[in-house]
Amino acid sequence: MELIPPVILYILVDFSVYLIVTLSLNLEVGYAGLPQFGRVLAVLTGALVAGAIPGRLLALMYGLPYGPEYAFYEYNYKVVDTLNTILEKNPLLSITIFIFTLVLAMVLGAVIGYLTSKPAIRLREAYLGITLLAMGDVLMLITYYYTPIIGGTTGVSVVDPFRWTGGARFYVATFTLLGIALLTFLLIERLTKSPYGRVLRAMRDSELVITVYGRDIVKLRTYTLMVGAAIASLGGALYTFYTGSCIASTYTRVTWTFWPWAFMMLGGTGNNLGVMFGVLVFVIVKTLIVMYRGLLAPYVPFDPVWLEYTFVGMAIVLIAIFRPQGLIPEKPIFTIPRKKIEELIKA
Amino acid sequence: MNSNDYILVTKELTKSFGGLVAVNRVSISVRKNSITMLMGPNGAGKTTFVNVCTGVYRPDSGKVFFDGRDITGLPPHEIYKLGFVRTFQIPIPFQSLTVLENVLAAMNSVGENPLIAVVKRRWVRVEEDMIEKAFKIMDTVGLSRFWDLPAYKLGAAQLKMLEVARALAVGAKLIALDEPIGGVDPAYANRILTYVRDLKERFDVTFLLIEHRIDIALPYVDYVYVMDRGSVVVEGTPNEVVKNPKVIEIYIGE
Ligand SMILES: Nc1ncnc2c1ncn2[C@@H]1O[C@H](COP(=O)(O)OP(=O)(O)OP(=O)(O)O)[C@@H](O)[C@H]1O
Ligand SMILES: [Mg+2]
Numbered sequence: 001m002e003l004i005p006p007v008i009l010y011i012l013v014d015f016s017v018y019l020i021v022t023l024s025l026n027l028e029v030g031y032a033g034l035p036q037f038g039r040v041l042a043v044l045t046g047a048l049v050a051g052a053i054p055g056r057l058l059a060l061m062y063g064l065p066y067g068p069e070y071a072f073y074e075y076n077y078k079v080v081d082t083l084n085t086i087l088e089k090n091p092l093l094s095i096t097i098f099i100f101t102l103v104l105a106m107v108l109g110a111v112i113g114y115l116t117s118k119p120a121i122r123l124r125e126a127y128l129g130i131t132l133l134a135m136g137d138v139l140m141l142i143t144y145y146y147t148p149i150i151g152g153t154t155g156v157s158v159v160d161p162f163r164w165t166g167g168a169r170f171y172v173a174t175f176t177l178l179g180i181a182l183l184t185f186l187l188i189e190r191l192t193k194s195p196y197g198r199v200l201r202a203m204r205d206s207e208l209v210i211t212v213y214g215r216d217i218v219k220l221r222t223y224t225l226m227v228g229a230a231i232a233s234l235g236g237a238l239y240t241f242y243t244g245s246c247i248a249s250t251y252t253r254v255t256w257t258f259w260p261w262a263f264m265m266l267g268g269t270g271n272n273l274g275v276m277f278g279v280l281v282f283v284i285v286k287t288l289i290v291m292y293r294g295l296l297a298p299y300v301p302f303d304p305v306w307l308e309y310t311f312v313g314m315a316i317v318l319i320a321i322f323r324p325q326g327l328i329p330e331k332p333i334f335t336i337p338r339k340k341i342e343e344l345i346k347a
Numbered sequence: 348m349n350s351n352d353y354i355l356v357t358k359e360l361t362k363s364f365g366g367l368v369a370v371n372r373v374s375i376s377v378r379k380n381s382i383t384m385l386m387g388p389n390g391a392g393k394t395t396f397v398n399v400c401t402g403v404y405r406p407d408s409g410k411v412f413f414d415g416r417d418i419t420g421l422p423p424h425e426i427y428k429l430g431f432v433r434t435f436q437i438p439i440p441f442q443s444l445t446v447l448e449n450v451l452a453a454m455n456s457v458g459e460n461p462l463i464a465v466v467k468r469r470w471v472r473v474e475e476d477m478i479e480k481a482f483k484i485m486d487t488v489g490l491s492r493f494w495d496l497p498a499y500k501l502g503a504a505q506l507k508m509l510e511v512a513r514a515l516a517v518g519a520k521l522i523a524l525d526e527p528i529g530g531v532d533p534a535y536a537n538r539i540l541t542y543v544r545d546l547k548e549r550f551d552v553t554f555l556l557i558e559h560r561i562d563i564a565l566p567y568v569d570y571v572y573v574m575d576r577g578s579v580v581v582e583g584t585p586n587e588v589v590k591n592p593k594v595i596e597i598y599i600g601e
Contacts, residue, residue, distance in 0.1 A: 190465050190467065191461060191464050194458050194464035194465075194467070194470065195451075195456035195457075195458035195459045195470055196458060196459050196460065196463075197464070198444070198448055198451060198452055198459075199452060199459045201441065201443060201444060201448075202441045202444060202449075202452040205440075205441040205442050205443055205444065206439050206440075206441060206442075208403070208423075208439065209435070209439050209441065210441075210452070211422070212403070212424075212432065212433060213424075213427060213453045213513070214424050214428055214432075214455055214517075215455075216424050217424075223461050224461075227461050270443075330443060332444075332495060333448070335458075335471075336471060336475065336478070338495075340475075341478060344475060344479055344482070345482050347479075
C-alpha cells in the first residue's frame with residue numbers, strides 16, 4: 001500500500017516540525033527583536049518531555065520499571081515494547097497520553113522560556129544571544145552525558161501513540177503533525193495580528209519609546225520568551241513522537257537554531273506566511289540533497305554528507321547579502337481588516 | 348503655594364555628563380491645567396531636563412514630584428502609568444509601523460496580553476474605539492491621509508506631528524512636548540498650538556511646552572521658564588518674560 005510516496009511524507013513531517021519551530025523563532029526574532037540564538041533549548045525541552053515522561057507514566061500504571069532504570073537501554077527497549085503492545089490495543093489511552101504530553105511539553109517549554117528570560121532582564125543584544133545559545137548547548141550536553149533522563153549517549157525509545165492505527169501509522173502521524181503545524185500557524189497569525197503583535201514590533205523598533213509609552217519591556221520580553229518556548233517545545237515533542245526515539249545529540253544548535261534562522265531569513269523575517277514559504281523551500285531542497293547526494297559524490301571535493309550543511313550555510317550568507325528582507329518581506333499589519341478601518345473613518 | 352495646585356514640581360534637580368552640568372539645580376513648578384513653557388538657547392539643558400523628569404536619565408541629585416508623588420528615579424513606564432508622557436525632539440517613530448499603528452501603540456490595550464490576544468472578541472471593541480480616537484488626533488495634526496504609510500516613509504515635519512499625535516493619544520495628565528513645532532510652517536504650528544490650548548481648556552490636562560520660537564508660542568502659554576547653560580534664569584508670565592532684559596540679552600547674544 002503506497003498511496004503517497006514516502007519522500008512526500010518525509011517532506012511533510014520535516015515541514016510541519018520546522019514550521020512550528022521557525023514560527024516560534026520568528027515571533028521572538030522577527031516580531032519582538034530578541035536575539036534568540038538558543039532555539040534548540042526549548043525544542044530539546046519538548047523532546048525530553050516526550051522521551052522521558054509518557055513512557056514512565058505508562059510504566060508506572062502497568063507496574064514496569066519507571067525510575068532511572070527506565071532510561072537504561074537494557075530495560076528501555078523491553079519496557080517500551082511492552083507498552084507499545086498495550087497502546088496498540090488502546091486508542092483512547094494512546095490519544096490521551098499524546099495530548100497530555102503535548103500540553104505538558106508546552107507548559108514546561110513556557111517554564112524554560114521564563115527561566116531564560118531572567119538574564120534577558122539585564123543583558124541585551126549580542127550578550128543575550130550568546131547566553132541563550134550557551135543555555136541550549138548546556139542542556140544538550142547534560143542530557144547527552146547524564147543517563148537517567150533519556151538514556152544519555154544511547155538515547156531511549158519512545159512510546160508510540162500512533163501504533164493503534166496499524167499500517168496507516170505513518171500517514172496518521174504525518175497528517176496529525178501537519179494539522180497541528182497549521183493550527184500553530186493560525187495561532188501565531190492571530191497573536192501577531194493583535195495589539196500584542198503590534199506592541200512587540202514597536203518594542204523592536206524602539207525600546208526607549210515603548211518604555212516611555214508605558215510598557216514594561218521586561219514583562220514583554222518574558223511573555224514572548226515563554227510563548228515562543230512553549231511553541232518550540234511542542235515542535236520538539238511532536239518530532240520525538242514521530243521518530244519514536246529520543247537522543248540528546250539530535251538537538252544541536254545547527255539543526256534546531258541555525259536552520260530555523262535560515263528558513264526564517266529566506267522566507268521573510270517578521271512575516272509568518274514568508275516563514276511558511278521559507279520552510280517549505282528549504283525542506284524540499286534539503287530532502288532532495290539528502291536523496292541525491294550519493295550521485296553528487298564524484299563531483300564534490302568533500303564527503304557529500306556535508307552537502308546539506310554547506311547548502312544551508314551558503315544560503316544564509318547569500319540571503320544576508322542579496323535579500324536581507326527575505327522572499328516575502330514584512331508588510332504593514334492590520335489588527336482589524338482594512339475595509340473595517342475605512343468604514344470607521346467615514347462614520 | 349499649595350502643592351496641590353501643581354502637577355510637576357522639581358527641587359534642585361541636577362544632571363551632569365562628565366564635567367558638563369547639563370541641568371543645574373533646576374526647581375520649577377508646573378501649575379495644573381496650564382501650558383507652561385520652557386525656553387532657552389541651544390544646549391540650555393531643556394531636553395535633558397525632560398529626560399530626567401520622565402525617568403530616561405537618573406538625576407545626580409534633586410527630586411521630581413508628580414501630582415504630589417515623589418517620582419525621582421522611577422523607570423519611564425511607571426511614570427507613564429501615573430499620567431506623564433513626553434515627546435522626542437528628534438522624532439523616534441516606530442519605523443516599520445504605519446502612522447495609525449504608531450498612534451495606537453502609544454495607547455494601551457487589553458489585547459497586549461498574549462493570552463487575551465488570541466481571543467479577538469475580547470479586544471476588538473477596544474481596538475475600534477482606539478482607532479476612532481487615533482483618527483481624530485491624526486486629523487488635527489494632518490496625518491490622516493497617511494494613516495497606512497509606514498513611518499519610515501514620512502518627511503521630517505510629518506514625523507514631528509507623529510510625535511505630537513502619539514503623546515496626545517495617551518490621555519495623560521501632563522504632556523511634555525519637546526519642540527513639537529520645530530521646523531513646521533507657522534500656519535501649521537498655530538494650528539497645533541490652538542489644538543493644544545483647546546485640549547487644555549476642555550480637559551484636565553497640563554502641557555510643558557519646550558519651544559525655541561517664542562514669537563509663535565507665547566500667545567498660547569500661561570507661564571514661562573527660561574533656561575540658560577543648565578539653570579533657570581528667568582521665570583514669569585509671557586509678558587514679563589519678553590520684557591526681561593536678561594532674556595533679550597540671552598537671545599540676542601546667541
Ligand atoms: N547623552 C548626553 N551625553 C552627553 N552630553 C549630553 C547628552 N545629552 C545632552 N548633552 C549635553 O548637555 C547639554 C544640554 O543639552 P540639551 O539637549 O538638554 O539642551 P537643549 O536645551 O535641549 O538644546 P536644544 O535647544 O538644542 O534642543 C548640551 O551641552 C549637550 O551637548
Ligand atoms: Mg533639546
